[in-house]
Amino acid sequence: MxxxxxxxxxxxxxxxxxxxxxxxxxxxxxxxxxxxxxxxxxxxxxxxxxxxxxxxxxxxxxxxxxxxxxxxxxxxxxxxxxxxxKGGGGRGMRLNLGISDALPKLLSYRLVEPLLRMAEPVQIHCLEDKTERLLAELALHGVDLVLCDVPATPASGARVFNHFLGESQVAIFAAPALAERYRSDFPRCLNGAPFLLPTANTALRRSLDQWFDVNQISPTVQVEVEDSGLLKTFGAGGSGLFFSPLAVAEAIESQYGVCTLGIADGVVERFYAVTAQRRLKHPLVNTILEQAQKGLFGLLSNAPATEVVAVGQV
Structure with missing residues (x-):
């Protein structure tokens, strides 16, 4: 045509x-x-x-x-x-952003927040879904960038590039009344404790199951939740202990009124931005990556993004 x-x-x-x-x-x-x-x-x-x-x-x-x-x-x-x-002014820059539903909401906000402080107005359209569906949208140019907790792999079926943003240790949180019961002899005191866990299809859950085995902890699983925000809401109500990145512990305590019990040694969450191009052209995508690497996780201030071709070759 x-x-x-x-x-x-x-x-x-x-x-x-x-x-x-x-x-x-x-x-x-x-x-x-x-x-x-x-x-x-x-x-x-x-x-x-x-x-x-x-x-x-x-x-x-x-x-x-x-x-x-x-x-x-x-x-x-x-x-x-x-x-x-009609006199309403021009448009700002626009970003179609895919956010994995497994990504902690507070972390998502921290990654996007620098865009909201830019002098030039921006328009951000956020689509939250499972990582696999978001990668399909990326291949069809439905989104400009996908934020997720696992890198894209050749099984995703599209030619995309992973950009490593950073990593964070994982901490255990609980409502104050529940926290008092599990403070002593950590982490052995957690055996039989009520837990709110991410579902088995998430990277974090697989790491947590291994951590439970290594520490000989048999958790009482109260609820399994895919959505990280809903999991924290259950936790704030005292339904059980839950895990979240240590990088946003202060914000979690403030927003949900919970306490940090301790750190799950050896459990690390990694975070990635996935794009359809190796050479980044979208200025808002560049801003997210640059700000994350400068200090969001406190450990990548001098490290460039790691780019990996993650799909079938074309």
Whole structure:
């Protein structure tokens, strides 16, 4: 196709946002045959199928998802242009950021917070999901950067690059009343203690299971939680002991009203930024990496980011 028909792109975008042609008809005030016909012409111009039918719903194909992300950006720019022409000012820099749901929320904030202090206005769109799905979005250019607690591997199926941000020891936290019961003879006193643990599919859980075995601790698992913020909320209510990076211990104590019992010796959480390019061009991505390496973890102030090609070669 030599030139995109933006009217067709707009119809596609509305259908994709609302999930069906009938829903798009109500928004666009057009008849169903009109929209169906325009979509067919657009797919023919693109040269591939953009939707896959599943019952009464239309799901985006892989190409459809990529086109949709570009359409989102195009029509977002259009709204900002209209806003600027009406005297509302221009746009700031935009970052589409993927954050793994296993990443501690306070740590995510610390990584992103430098962007919020920049002189130039920024727009940050955060998508939280499982790391595998975020890496798929990265390959389709749905996000510019993925923050996660494990590096991407060749199994992710995309050509991406890992940037090591830093690492932190892991501490054990508890609500004050519960902490009093498990302060003496640490860590042996933790045998049989109630614990709130991340789910078995996380890197931290695998390290914790090994730590329990080495220290001959049999925890009473009260709750297993994927979301790190929800886990801390349970912990603040006194439901059990929980683990989190020592790098944000002070903030955890302040925000959740809990105490630090001690450090799980030998357990370390590592954190990564994953990008689709080795050479970083997005200024906001560079800012996140530079600020993390300068002192977020207190141990990488002079070390450059480590970049590793983590996917199948192309």
């Amino acid at each position: 030599d030139r995109i028909n933006y009217q067709h792109l707009y119809y596609f975008w509305v259908v994709a946002k609302h999930g069906s042609i009938s829903a798009a008809c109500e928004v666009l005030h057009l008849a169903q045959p009109t929209i169906s016909g325009q979509l067919a012409i657009f797919e023919q111009a693109v040269g591939c199928q953009l939707f896959v039918k599943q019952g009464r719903k239309l799901l985006l194909s892989d190409t459809g998802r990529a086109v949709f992300h570009y359409a989102e950006e195009i029509f977002s720019l259009g709204r900002e242009l209209t806003h600027m022409l």
